[in-house]
Amino acid sequence: MLRLTCPHCGVTAEETELTPGGEAHLRRAGPDATDAEFESYLFARKNPKGVVFERWRHAHGCGKWFIAARHSVSWQVFGTYPAQTTEPPADLIETIRAAIPTWEGWQ
Amino acid sequence: MSDMVSALNGARFEGFAEITETGLCGMVQIRADLASAGLAQALGGLGLSVPGRRAILSAGDLELGWMSPDELMLFCPRDRAAAITQQLAQALGGEHAMVLDVSDARVRFSIRGEKADQVLMKLCPVDLPTLPQGEIRRTRAAQTAVAFWRVDGGLDLIAFRSVAGYVMGLLKHSARPGAELF
């Protein structure tokens, strides 16, 4: 059972206090999207065996959504940051690059 | 009002710690930009200031807890809740803020005694020994959401009102005489 530090309230919460919310940084496809764009937005998932950017809600806590960068095999946590952003913070990207030089990036 | 009843009507249990449902308690939920001057001023009117992250502070019979980056919970005597709600709402009239009297949405328990911590150590995934005085911790107790903080002689805990019976059941189970952890 994993533990993540909520960037909003600073609590290091265990999984039972959190709710997972799937892949982060998806771009919403609205009414004008093509079928392919809409399908991709709703379903196509990167699902990497490696670094994942995933949404979590501190549900049994401050109730806020945040994003965790985590390794999907080792469960190493590279960092967490508030969900109110469209891309991961630069310093976090640096941290991950340093840990995994072969990492192909978050997109 | 005389026909008001709290969830468990003041139920008590004596175990290795003393558990009491504390009866009616006023609770006012405030959602606002916690950094706004208006909020500080509005709270100032009650002799309160904006608590820091996860802090709970008190002034007289008021307590004010930090619930999230844009939410506070004010605890007060039940009969003052409506007035305080109004007062704050008015004071915050110009802001994008929301003040609600949610007094009856929750139930409050007191856990008293030297071993009060141990009651919650059995229910909450929280490092109790390091919980400082003046911090309010939101978490879960077994399978339901709670928040608690230290007070003189033990801990106070709030949970949703509908599960008051469940939470009392948990606390009683935890505080059973002879079942101390240490």
Place this chain on the structure above:
Amino acid sequence: MRRYSVFAIAREAMRYHEGWERAWPAPTPKPRYDVIVVGAGGHGLATAYYLGKNFGITNVAVIEKGWLGGGNTGRNTTIIRSNYLQDPSSAIYEKARSLYEGLSRDLNYNVMFSPRGLLMLAQTEHEVRGYKRTVNANDLQGIETRWIGPQEVKDLVPMINLHGPRYPVLGALLQERGGTARHDAVAWGYARGCAAMGMHILQNCEVTAIRSENGQVSEVETTRGTIGCKKLAIVVAGHSSVMAEKAGFRLPVESMALQALVSEPIKPMIDVVVMANTVHGYLSQSDKGELVIGGGTDGFVNYSQRGSWQHVEETIRALIETFPPISRLRMLRQWGGIVDMTGDRSPILSKTPVGNIFINCGWGTGGFKAIPGSGWAMAELVANGEPGPLAADFGLERFREGRFIDESVAAGVAH
């Protein structure tokens, strides 16, 4: 290949069983095959088997990165049923179940199919309606199921607590010829069957890259060298996204850990398989005596074959509430598997953006029961290049069209 029988055993007993031959050889890879199946789980092996048996295609390699059957096929709770609600699902699961009935003889390998009866407990009015609907659907689908009342449930499962304080048992959906099979034997039996047709099973051979030209795959790179193929079937369950990425497309799939556990062995305690979906737990007893228990899935991407502890707690809590006597049994071992969850929780048997690559995945928490039927349908898809009726509704295009096959509507779960 020598046939297995009681006489063969008796003969071998006389010479200390020194004369048995290998169930499947360990060949060196050929440079090229007509079909490469990636993944020697149940679905991959069954695909190869029916390619040979139904279509005469035997120049086939099944490539496995670890040991065959070591994926989810070797770690599942072995529940077999076909009492699904939606037509496409019940068709393929019933095809599978009916193949299970004769599988031991077909493979000459006892897979211990045990149609001991399967119950899905209804513990809310909502579940009652869901299961009654399923019974009615099954009737039209040609699947034998029936609704039974609480007393009949009690007769089948004497240790059940019908009157749980929270969720009384209101009845159950019973499939009398649902049950279990010995999971490893299914993989081993198919592997032996494939080997008998001269197919190659290449273990410890991981596909590391897929080479395609003009939208057609030509060869795969593996840890045992480059191997060419005319067609490629990807049947790797939890690793489907990883393989799809190598082939250049994304799937509507997320890989998550599903956990299971067994108790210490005890004398027979429960003769049927019971699923209790309101409280999330399912239970059967293996022939060796351990209770085989399945629980919940983590809701996040996880490739670790471990899972989060709280799901074990949830499952055990639920089961004790429903089966109080198990409280004094002990957990012997817990483990996880990486399941591939699709956008509608139903499987994918499909053509792909790459012309001669076919994919079979998305069986998630419930594909063991489907192995023979899925292999059958997948063989048809690979051999003909187009899906047959069993696979027709499970194509990838359904996500674009909004044509979901959602089973959770009745059962709440999809195992």
Place this chain on the structure above:
Amino acid sequence: MTRRITRLDRGGRLIDRARDITFCFDGRRIPAHPGDTLASALLGAGHVLQGRSFKYHRPRGPVAAGAEEPNALVTLGGRARMEPDLRTTTTEAFDGAEARSQNRWPGLGLDLLAINDRLSAFMPAGFYYKTFMAGRSWEKLFEPIIRRSAGLGPAPTEADPDSYEQAYAFADVIIVGGGVAGLAAALEHGRAGARVWVLEQTPHWGGRAVVDAEADGATIDGLAPEAWVKAALAELEALPNVTLRTRMLAAGLHDHAHLIALESVADTTPGADLPRQRLWRMRAGKVIVAAGALERPLSFPGNDRPGVMLASAVRDYIVNWAVSPGKRIVILTNNDDAYRTALVALDAGIAIPAILDLRKTPNGPLVQAVRDRGVRILPGHSIAKVLGSKQVKGIALCRHESRGEAWLERIPCDAVAMSGGWSPTVHLWSHCGGKLAWDTEAAFFAPDPDKPPLGADGKAMAQCVGAAAGALRLDACLASAMSAAPQVETPAEEPIQPVWVTPAEAGPHLRAKMWLDFQNDVKVSDIQLAAREGYQSVEHAKRYTTLGMATDQGKLSNINGLAILSQALDQPIPATGTTTFRPPYTPIGFGAIAGEARGEIFQPLRRTAMDAWHEDQGAHWEPVGQWRRPYCYPGKAEPHSAAIEREVLAVRNSVGMLDASTLGKIIVKGPDAGRFLDMIYTNMMSTLAVGKCRYGLMCSENGFLMDDGVVARLSEDTWLCHTTTGGAEAIHAHMEDWLQCEWWDWKVWTANVTEAYAQVAVAGPNARKVLEALGGVDVSREALPHMSWTAGPLGGFDARIYRISFSGELGFEIAVPTSQGMALWSRLLEAGKAFDIRPYGTEALHVLRAEKGFIMIGDETDGTVIPQDLGLNWALSKKKADFLGKRAHQRSFMASPDRWKLVGLESLDGSVIPECAIAPAPGENANRQRNTQGRITSSYYSPTLKRGIAMGLVHNGPDRMGEEIIFNADGKEVTARIVSPVFYDPKGEKLDV
């Protein structure tokens, strides 16, 4: 068989000889002392035979003295407290305990199923895969036989009367194991001020060192280890930052340094009003595994006979419990450590007729010490056969380098102590990915310190010390655990000689008598068979033979098994590798895993303010999510159907009241609230006038209908959204998700105030009169028209009143603070008396709404239904550029006109169509399934119309009004006519009064 009392006159460091207790074993009274295990007391009373093996039902005695015991399993306690499969070696004896042997019939001494042993030649590993395939012979005949003879202990049949609990703990360092290494590590970290927990599974501190020193006289800082342990404990106890716990098993190490531990609290005092066990969920900065090492047996013919034991176990029984497993003990070893057993045995007056050392020239100080005491040491010798069946009577001696056919001598003895070397206890290290390295010299897998299990920070989360790290010698052991290690005096030892099979050239006949997995009856020959048949991966071999799958999980012999597999495959041991180590270390009880969650506190039960009243009225409850709601209020002996009918008619004819408190209530406020709700709902909410209510629909982004409810506009910038009972939390979370993660710059606040208000629906032609009787705000038709709300005093309550209706009758919903809910309820009952007001439950609610053709989330919808299917197109705003679900509805399958759509259905004979019936259509599909054209979504008897009514989804239904179609349910056919779904008051005249 004669039983001899083998309790020694002196010694027994763990038992309190001054006190006597007794327990029962198979009906016999067994004397014991506090501190005994069941095994030690049974052995002390001469009961070597303590169990039967799984497959062949061979007689078995304990082979070990600890957690690795595969043989000596019993059932403890009776009736509701019966617990099967307990190891006698780790179960504490207590006064009045009742133990029974298991897996035997009729008795332990005479077990008829031991016939399997005679047939063992026909039952090698995996024999069942090769036969029983004819017809249905497997399911009908063989499987039932196998099932009955498999299994171990009996299945409990009653509910467990005991209670359990959990606890959480956090530490910088958690040390697993209270041997000298663990205590040394505790001193190291405790002195440095870290928060330290030390967990020891047994009731005792000190581990092996204290026992071994009895033999070799080793000292730590000049002290006997026993004294050193005492001093260390005294120091640790004085440190406030150190917590010491015995009887606490570290069961599993999980990701992010999550350690699951099981504490035995009241196992030996059944019936005490205490939690029996406590499951700890611990988080550590680092876990130090100081779990010691496990001795390995040797594979020789007859090594499973009762009386054949691990050499260290023999030593433990003598030193710890003053029990001698035999009067004459032959020792078979490949290392020096077993000589310690000889020394303590000799000191206890036990004869050692011979030590068979598989090495050619053993000569270390320990060997010398034994030789000096005149013991016959036979280098290069081994055992060709163990004589005796239910108890060792002697051994046949042979050369190790032989086929074992030439017996050199028979040596009478009543026990054999064997030692095949040691394996570090790496389980916890390995649970979460710590890797192992094969140490050729020492012949064991040890933790590879360069490949530890990693924690959340990507750094090592565990470390092994002491014997668990492969530091077997006492000096190395302590040095590995502490930076300033104490001074250790301990004898030198010569290297072990790895031997996996002895005699070395044993033929198949003898290899079929060498046990590896004692419990599951896996022999050397079985592993070799697996290799021969291609089950060559260690994981295949495990599954084919069941090696290591027994209740000891291979602790005893897995290493031997994989060494033999390696030999068979002619590959080095590391190339074979180990099977996966999985939690728990030893089995842990389900009761403790469930913790407190049973009975009343199994799950949260949500109750409204009026719950107790409903209970008093004898309401029949229905769980709705975690709430419970009255389904109906049956009178004494009144069937539910009658109660429901009565409740429906009360509403139709006069007035009824419903506890609607569970409906979700979400406040949405802010300058962007209208815009936000326009996205969340399919219809337009921003245009709702203040004071008005509007029914709204919500779709998921995928287009499916997810919730519905009435929205009220409270003020210019505030709306109140009602949701379904089950939906409140989910919809609130859904709103917050969109607000926080997509439209975070929109100025909107939400709050879920569901629990702050009790809500009562008053419905029926006389509803207004009831409200008027209470007095207060004007609720007249003019002041409060349908779909509007008002606030003000009502009967002295500060109430909000919504004029809405889910029954089709004049209806009000009154919300007051929850603390006044009961008071309001009582006042309404009181005021309604004049109109014979009746409470009604959820089922009457369902019938009432169905009569009106209102949809119900969960009935008409099931997660695959879109609003268009339900004829709710009017609620899909065409004016809005966007809302959740809008894009989804444009996809071909959802936009298709060719869908199943909602209609009303009436059976021709007026009967109730079975709920969930399905309508077949002509023909079959490509998979030979009957085609279908519709299904029933709701079906009720309508007390108002006195006939069955139903709603359903039918292919192109609305275009087929009046058509008859056949539904199929429960094997019967019912013909129904397609009609409008609004059965009652189609013009809505009852509402507008």
